[in-house]
Amino acid sequence: MDLGLRDRIAVIAGASKGIGKGIARALAAEGCNLFLLARNGDELRATASAIADEFGVTATPVIADVSDPDSVRAAAATVRAAVPEINILATSVGTAIRRQDRTITWSDEDWQADIEIKVTGILRVIREFEGMIASDGSGRIVNITGASGMMTWMPALNYGMNNAAVIHATGYLAADLAGRGITVNTVVPGIIGTEWREGWAGGMAGDQDKADWLADFCGSKGIPVRRWGKVEEIGDAVAFLASDRAGYITGTRLVVDGGLTANIR
Incomplete structure (x- = not known):
């Protein structure tokens, strides 16, 4: 389409790998020219080169650490020097669930480290780039959050709170930017088969067929379709929200989770 x-x-x-890379590929497949932000320069340059070669678009790597306000500000200046305005801003940043111990016992520093990347990091990116977003009706912001922001996911206290905060910020920003014709939405993935998760599943399956193990695992987590999502499926959702066909959609949560949050019992 x-x-x-x-x-x-x-x-x-957050475009060097995982969901962010899937978003970049989906937008490139639709003919968008891209500025890809991430902190790992080697991964980022490899992703940008591969996308440019495959889709024939411009894919410019811009190193940026969202936990560092000066780094985000410099990245925005780089983009501003290259183009007069942008149409689409997608944020796919955050940390994985790093620890399995009780989050309530963490130190202030450990709590803050996650918040600095997911919540404050996304707000930094939007703060520095929103002034560059077109006001002709094509302006779009799409934030990637997660199902843990809509449900209790053990042991992901910090992880869930961060996603819930970005879901809230999405609604606020939708109202704040509506006067400029910019829509702001969030895609809410469930469990997605990123590169890391695919490798983890292979190890966990052991001698069992990986597809069978994965179906059992996803079923045990309450996912009725008994599989996890593909990064391409999240990318496709973002591409739709970025298009003119979604011009009357703002402030909403597009849940792509295979039924995880349907709470089927």
């Missing part, structure tokens, strides 16, 4: 995005300019934060 042609979503009418050809030659639009997109900035994707």
Whole structure:
């Protein structure tokens, strides 16, 4: 499906791998030219080069650490020097669930480290780039959050609170930017088969067929379709929200979770 995005300019934060890379590929497939932000320069340059070669678009790597306000500000200055405005800003940043111990016992520093990346990091990116977003009706912000922001996921206290905070901020920003014709939405993934998760599943399956193990695992987590999502499926959801076809959608949560949050019993 042609979503009418050809030659639009997109900035994707967290684009070197995982869901962010899936978003970049989906937008490139629609003909968008990209600025890809991430902190790992080697991974970022490799992703940008591969996308440019495959889709014939411009994919410019811009190193940025969302936990560092000066780094985000410098990244925005780099983009501003290259193009007069952008159409799409997608944020896919955050940490994995790093620890399995009780989050309530963590130190202030450990709590803050996650918040600095997911919540404050996304707000930093939006703060520095929103002034560059087109006000002709093509302006889009799409934040990636997570199902843990809509449900209790043990032991992910910090992880869930961060996602819930970004869901709230999305609604606020939708109202704040509506006067400029910019829509702001969030895609809420469930469990997604990123590169790391695919490798983890292979190890966990052991001698069992990986597909069978994965179906059992997803079923045990309450996912009725008994599989986890693909990064491409999240990318497709973002591409739709970035298109003119979604011009009347703002402040909403597009849940892509295979039924995880349907609470089927």
